[in-house]
Amino acid sequence: xxxxxxxxxxxxxxxxxxxxxxxxxxxxxxxxxxxxxxxxxxxxxxxxxxxxxxxxxxxxxxxxxxxxxxxxxxxxxxxxxxxxxxxxxxxxxxxxxxxxxxxxxxxxxxxxxxxxxxxxxxxxxxxxxxxxxxxxxxxxxxxxxxxxxxxxx
Numbered sequence: 001x002x003x004x005x006x007x008x009x010x011x012x013x014x015x016x017x018x019x020x021x022x023x024x025x026x027x028x029x030x031x032x033x034x035x036x037x038x039x040x041x042x043x044x045x046x047x048x049x050x051x052x053x054x055x056x057x058x059x060x061x062x063x064x065x066x067x068x069x070x071x072x073x074x075x076x077x078x079x080x081x082x083x084x085x086x087x088x089x090x091x092x093x094x095x096x097x098x099x100x101x102x103x104x105x106x107x108x109x110x111x112x113x114x115x116x117x118x119x120x121x122x123x124x125x126x127x128x129x130x131x132x133x134x135x136x137x138x139x140x141x142x143x144x145x146x147x148x149x150x151x152x153x
Contacts, residue, residue, distance in 0.1 A: 011050065012028060012050075014030045017030070019031070019032070022034060022048050022050065022051075022055075022071065023048065023049040023050055024046055024047075024048055024049065024055045024056075024077060025046060025077070025080065027076065027077070029071070029074050029076070029077060031071040031072050031074055032072055033071070033072060034048070034070050034071040034072075035070050035071070036051070036053045036070075037053070037054055037057070037068070037070060038054075039054040039057045041059060042054070042057035042058060042059045042068065043057060043058045043059070043060075044056075044057055045057060045058055045067075048070065053070065054070060055069065055070045055071070056068070056069055056070070056081060065085075067081055067085065069081065075099065075115040078101070078113075078115060079101055079115075082101050082103065082113070086103050086105075089105070091103045091104060091105050092104040094110060096112065096122055097120050097121070097122065099114065099115050099116035099120065100112060100113065100114050100115065100116070100120050100122060100143065101113045101115065102122065105150075108128075108152060108153045109150065109151070109152050109153075110124070110125075110128075110150070110151045110152075110153070111148070111149070111150050111151075112141060112143060112148060112149050112151065113143075113147075113148040114143035114144070114145065114146060114147050114148065115146070116145060116146075117145045117146070118145055119142060119143065119144055119145065120142070120143050121140045121141070121142050121143075122140060122141045122142075122143065123139065123140055124137060124139060124140060124141055124151060124153060125153055126153045127139065127153065128141070128151040128152055128153035129151065129152050129153075130149050130150070130151055131149070131150040131151070131152060132148065132149050132150055133149060137151060
């Protein structure tokens with residue numbers, strides 16, 4: 001990305017690593033990379049404030065929707081977007097280890113996303129079946145780094 005000197009003066013940088021900080025939803029986030037997308041068919045829900053590029057977009061498909069974030073998985077921002085999706089679909093949060101987002105999406109159905117770089121174990125309300133891993137789960141669901149799972153109990 002090329003920026004003029006005038007734009008460069010407006011940019012904020014992380015003093016520890018020199019990377020540009022991006023502002024979304026009144027929060028400054030530090031990411032390794034981001035994409036400058038053109039939202040032709042998608043609804044723009046949020047723009048990055050310095051460059052005014054689409055940060056969060058949504059495309060509706062039948063009864064569902066696909067959300068796109070312009071940057072790598074940044075836990076706080078992703079958590080906010082997931083919370084909004086859950087409120088929209090009347091889903092409930094569930095207790096999870098730090099760095100793991102969990103939602104009850106329907107009766108006896110739970111969706112988990114591990115936002116950490118290490119393996120996480122989640123205690124399940126009862127024995128279940130991991131749809132994505134295609135295996136039975138007794139008491140716990142183990143998620144690898146940056147992995148997700150739909151568990152049916």
